[in-house]
Amino acid sequence: MTSATPYTVADVMTTQVVAVTPSTGFKDIAAAMERWKVSALPVIEGEGRVVGVVSEADLLPKEEFHEHGPGMLEQMRRLGDTAKAGSTHAEDLMTTPAVTIRPDATLPRAARLMADRHIKRLPVVDGDGILKGIVSRGDLLKVFLRSDEDLTAEVRRSVVTHLFPLSHGAVRVAVSHGVATLTGQVKDRTLIPVAERLTRSVEGIVDVHCHLQATKDGPGR
Template identity: 85%
Template structure:
């Protein structure tokens, strides 16, 4: 009934800065600073993602720079103390990498980021080859669609299809992403569905449904 939902491929960044397992600590830190990113995918071979190295993976080097952790602290934080002594991406990266496919929907990507507490995801194909990267900011791009675009899509994919006989009596307006439906339709049973489908249009912030139908005799 609705248009095809936006996917990760629609909003991802295709020019990705990546490192290899042998990339050194300073080169990783330099790349993060130069490209203003907080994490880098680690690739090998033809671009297969084998891990991700982030600022959090680099911080133990600074944390333990001035003091050596005691035995108890070493036991409690084995991962961090090991990374403090690491010099390459291979020994610092988080693996396996949390990745997502290009055809995943934006809600799926947002849910995965929230569940794993991460800000960006490498986008890979079926072979695990890097195709892009998607960030939290990328997921918000759909909310940059103009009110005119949203209004046209709501009318085309919801109103015209649900109410083929009375669609001309329905007015669709969108202001600041908030869609308002007004008018009279023949089948009142479809009004809740119209509201739900309008709300599902990518970029719609909220819906005010003011449709009504003739009272049954």
């Protein structure tokens, strides 16, 4: 991946994935979640095709109704939960179809999908629905662990040099704790807001302070 290419799910996902099959029992699912410290597991069949996801929320009804079974009204109101309370295998506990994402999806797309569906983890699948990895909310934040030096180099290379091929030497880029500051003079005033926008779009940049100014003899005065 080149520095100017947006990060994708494939860049941050976890490829070592713990999964269960439709026939996996309740206790084995709970044990796997505890052992691997995850809140949800993909359910796969055949060559690894994802058919659903079983989460802690899918397991909780069994505990909720352990001592006192649901009344008639509650059964009618919560048909899904009460059915899961009596289930013992992943095929009856899982949520299906699974909400999945492709490896080439951008990180903002993954973040929006998680927010819209109120989920913390997404199975990553190829075009045939075969499991390739898992991406979590924490994985999406990995880009913010990039060093200031790395971010400075990318902003200079993919933004400043690209937009200002003639005057890039007069532009100073400084990144501190993920905050980029652009100072100096450029020939085209109309490109200054473009530079700020492109810098803000660099994966890992937290904020941008743009103090670029146009030279008096440049266009867009």
